[in-house]
Amino acid sequence: MNKNITVILGDGIGPEVTQQSVKILNAVADQFGHKFTYDYQLMGAIAIDKTGNPLPDETIASCLKTDAVLFGAIGDPKYDNDPNAKVRPEQGLLKIRKELNLFTNIRPITIYPTLSHLSPLKNEKLQGVDFLIYRELTGGIYFGKKSKSEDGNSASDDCTYSSFEIERVAKLAFEAAQKRQKHLTLVDKANVLETSRLWRKVVQKMAASYPDVTVDYLFVDNAAMQIIINPAQFDVVLTENMFGDIISDEASVLSGSLGLLPSASIGDKTALFEPIHGSYPQAAGKDIANPLASILSAALLLDYFNLTEEANLVRNAVAWTLEKGFVSKDIDPVNNYSTNTIGDLIKDFIENKI
Amino acid sequence: MNKNITVILGDGIGPEVTQQSVKILNAVADQFGHKFTYDYQLMGAIAIDKTGNPLPDETIASCLKTDAVLFGAIGDPKYDNDPNAKVRPEQGLLKIRKELNLFTNIRPITIYPTLSHLSPLKNEKLQGVDFLIYRELTGGIYFGKKSKSEDGNSASDDCTYSSFEIERVAKLAFEAAQKRQKHLTLVDKANVLETSRLWRKVVQKMAASYPDVTVDYLFVDNAAMQIIINPAQFDVVLTENMFGDIISDEASVLSGSLGLLPSASIGDKTALFEPIHGSYPQAAGKDIANPLASILSAALLLDYFNLTEEANLVRNAVAWTLEKGFVSKDIDPVNNYSTNTIGDLIKDFIENKI
Ligand SMILES: [Mg+2]
Ligand SMILES: [Mg+2]
Numbered sequence: 001m002n003k004n005i006t007v008i009l010g011d012g013i014g015p016e017v018t019q020q021s022v023k024i025l026n027a028v029a030d031q032f033g034h035k036f037t038y039d040y041q042l043m044g045a046i047a048i049d050k051t052g053n054p055l056p057d058e059t060i061a062s063c064l065k066t067d068a069v070l071f072g073a074i075g076d077p078k079y080d081n082d083p084n085a086k087v088r089p090e091q092g093l094l095k096i097r098k099e100l101n102l103f104t105n106i107r108p109i110t111i112y113p114t115l116s117h118l119s120p121l122k123n124e125k126l127q128g129v130d131f132l133i134y135r136e137l138t139g140g141i142y143f144g145k146k147s148k149s150e151d152g153n154s155a156s157d158d159c160t161y162s163s164f165e166i167e168r169v170a171k172l173a174f175e176a177a178q179k180r181q182k183h184l185t186l187v188d189k190a191n192v193l194e195t196s197r198l199w200r201k202v203v204q205k206m207a208a209s210y211p212d213v214t215v216d217y218l219f220v221d222n223a224a225m226q227i228i229i230n231p232a233q234f235d236v237v238l239t240e241n242m243f244g245d246i247i248s249d250e251a252s253v254l255s256g257s258l259g260l261l262p263s264a265s266i267g268d269k270t271a272l273f274e275p276i277h278g279s280y281p282q283a284a285g286k287d288i289a290n291p292l293a294s295i296l297s298a299a300l301l302l303d304y305f306n307l308t309e310e311a312n313l314v315r316n317a318v319a320w321t322l323e324k325g326f327v328s329k330d331i332d333p334v335n336n337y338s339t340n341t342i343g344d345l346i347k348d349f350i351e352n353k354i
Numbered sequence: 355m356n357k358n359i360t361v362i363l364g365d366g367i368g369p370e371v372t373q374q375s376v377k378i379l380n381a382v383a384d385q386f387g388h389k390f391t392y393d394y395q396l397m398g399a400i401a402i403d404k405t406g407n408p409l410p411d412e413t414i415a416s417c418l419k420t421d422a423v424l425f426g427a428i429g430d431p432k433y434d435n436d437p438n439a440k441v442r443p444e445q446g447l448l449k450i451r452k453e454l455n456l457f458t459n460i461r462p463i464t465i466y467p468t469l470s471h472l473s474p475l476k477n478e479k480l481q482g483v484d485f486l487i488y489r490e491l492t493g494g495i496y497f498g499k500k501s502k503s504e505d506g507n508s509a510s511d512d513c514t515y516s517s518f519e520i521e522r523v524a525k526l527a528f529e530a531a532q533k534r535q536k537h538l539t540l541v542d543k544a545n546v547l548e549t550s551r552l553w554r555k556v557v558q559k560m561a562a563s564y565p566d567v568t569v570d571y572l573f574v575d576n577a578a579m580q581i582i583i584n585p586a587q588f589d590v591v592l593t594e595n596m597f598g599d600i601i602s603d604e605a606s607v608l609s610g611s612l613g614l615l616p617s618a619s620i621g622d623k624t625a626l627f628e629p630i631h632g633s634y635p636q637a638a639g640k641d642i643a644n645p646l647a648s649i650l651s652a653a654l655l656l657d658y659f660n661l662t663e664e665a666n667l668v669r670n671a672v673a674w675t676l677e678k679g680f681v682s683k684d685i686d687p688v689n690n691y692s693t694n695t696i697g698d699l700i701k702d703f704i705e706n707k708i
Contacts, residue, residue, distance in 0.1 A: 119476075120476060120479050120582045120583050121474055121475060121476065121582075122473075122475065122476055125474050141495070141511075141513065141547065142546050142547075144510075146547070146548035148548055148552070152517075152552075152555075153516055154514065154515070154516045154517070155514070155515060155548040155549045155551065155552035156498075156514040156515075156549060157495075157512075157513045157547045157548050158511075158512055158513075159495065159511045159512075159513065160508065160509070160510040161508070161509060161510075162507055162508045163506075163507040163508070192496050193496075193500070193511045194500035194501065194502055194509040194510065194511050195509045195510060195511050197509065198502070198506075198508070198509035201506075220599075221599045221600050221602075221604075222603065224578065224600045224601070224603055224604035225604060225606065225607050228582060228607050229607050245574075245575045246574055246575050246600060247578070248575075249575040249576065249578055249579050250575075250578035250579060250582065250604065252579065253583050
């Protein structure tokens with residue numbers, strides 16, 4: 001398989017973790033006879049420094065014609081601390097999401113038994129936890145009409161959804177459920193909100209086309225409880241933008257380390273893969289960052305290319321490093337390995353050298 | 355002190371748990387020389403059965419002229435399972451909230467060390483957890499304008515807040531913080547929502563009048579994480595209606611038992627005190643229900659009357675029963691005590707007989 005991948009290293013630890021992912025993708029390509037061609041592009045603080053623009057046109061053009069985008073992290077404190085800064089690194093990410101119309105965000109929640117001591121939850125709650133959150137990413141109250149009264153004493157936000165917006169993300173979630181445990185949970189507040197009732201109506205109607213998928217419904221307040229008291233009940237969770245923001249961040253703490261969590265954002269044209277962690281500038285250039293969230297994002301990219309065996313091999317390699325204790329400083333402050341060494345070990349595992 | 359209390363026993367386990375609370379309030383009155391006069395009124399399924407109305411006018415009239423309302427629980431499966439039921443028990447509760455204009459809901463989150471094995475969180479996360487959530491209860495998106503397009507393919511919900519609505523709940527939260535650790539956390543999404551920016555503006559302005567209170571701000575998605583990874587950081591949490599619904603339910607699982615959680619709802623006229631648990635019809639009449647959420651709601655009622663010493667004595671008595679293992683079946687399925695016995699033990703503790 002020949003594929004083009006636009007690589008955006010970004011800021012802070014973005015370059016060093018993303019370089020490990022490229023190393024892994026190359027090892028996968030060698031082992032399985034694929035050819036991945038990389039087009040390196042700028043975004044974020046580094047793009048401002050070099051071009052004055054957090055998202056240069058060339059980056060957009062590359063992303064629009066590529067097969068997938070692998071992205072590192074964005075943000076630099078020198079812009080955060082300058083209230084007069086006219087352009088900010090984060091604008092680059094918001095703009096690329098818009099350009100690519102990334103309407104679905106996917107976050108896998110996976111537990112690694114050897115890290116269960118880092119989780120805030122008791123070990124028995126973590127048994128069998130393995131789910132995906134499908135969050136609608138371009139609609140709802142975050143993108144609704146905002147208004148403020150003239151005297152400044154009243155404000156409002158509008159939350160609107162159309163059947164079309166719900167269908168396209170729900171389709172992806174149903175398809176994901178079909179490949180997994182065939183269980184989809186819609187999180188809404190249909191006892192109160194009109195938009196939630198539309199979500200429920202659309203999903204109920206679509207369910208007829210996926211007879212192999214069991215669909216259930218949870219109110220968002222109950223979901224916020226269930227994620228803590230019984231997270232193993234979930235397979236694929238589907239929800240609107242704001243509820244997805246809240247419950248995916250809540251669920252992200254279960255694994256015990258944000259350094260492990262990848263994400264995929266799917267649009268009409270190109271999909272983008274990135275760790276959920278930030279640019280962590282304090283660690284940049286020190287070869288101490290955890291590369292696993294980026295490497296697991298690369299695994300999601302392989303899934304997206306339907307290279308399931310390859311993606312699973314990468315995930316197995318990651319699980320193996322965790323089991324063997326080949327972990328970065330954020331996971332074990334005493335016995336730890338460098339970013340680059342962890343990348344090499346995963347590469348060796350993929351190449352059957354270990 | 356002479357006070358009138360309207361008692362609404364309600365449905366399911368409501369009567370038996372609320373009767374324990376009345377027993378405790380009487381013990382407190384005897385010990386401290388107060389006089390509480392009770393006016394028993396109907397609401398819920400029992401009110402439908404007896405009068406055809408889930409909230410009879412007589413109940414409303416009593417609640418409007420009383421000093422406080424102590425309420426049990428609402429709901430009966432015979433109405434849930436009847437799709438033709440024209441009136442439902444729950445309508446009574448919604449209507450009384452409206453009649454009393456209960457604009458603030460308060461939920462204390464308290465951890466009892468002897469129950470930490472029931473919490474989904476690791477023990478070390480529970481150390482020092484003791485906070486109050488102040489949730490705005492009559493505004494925001496739950497009560498906003500709802501609309502649906504004619505073809506049914508689009509729906510919207512409006513979220514509106516006025517400075518006035520924010521000020522009255524924020525005032526109560528600031529005052530509570532002054533009596534506690536002097537730390538108020540506003541939970542909002544001010545980086546995205548116009549209403550959240552109004553909340554932040556109003557609270558920032560009010561903060562000047564409470565110089566002894568430290569105010570900080572958390573985005574709701576981050577708050578959903580912090581409640582799990584570091585719940586001990588909170589003292590008083592203030593938030594809007596929907597965020598409060600989500601995070602107060604999330605926080606309610608920390609203690610390990612919903613049977614322990616009281617609530618207060620404050621309005622212009624009268625305040626209402628109730629356990630957060632439901633009517634639990636399977637347990638009704640068996641003398642096995644946990645009376646602690648109701649008894650702790652009675653403690654909040656004493657707080658509301660500014661009877662702080664009395665309220666603390668009730669809370670100490672509750673903590674003592676938990677320490678000594680005088681617990682109901684939901685807490686310990688093997689060695690447990692009846693609803694009535696637990697009430698008696700707390701009464702004896704208050705009367706210095708133990
Ligand atoms: Mg978030
Ligand atoms: Mg709720």
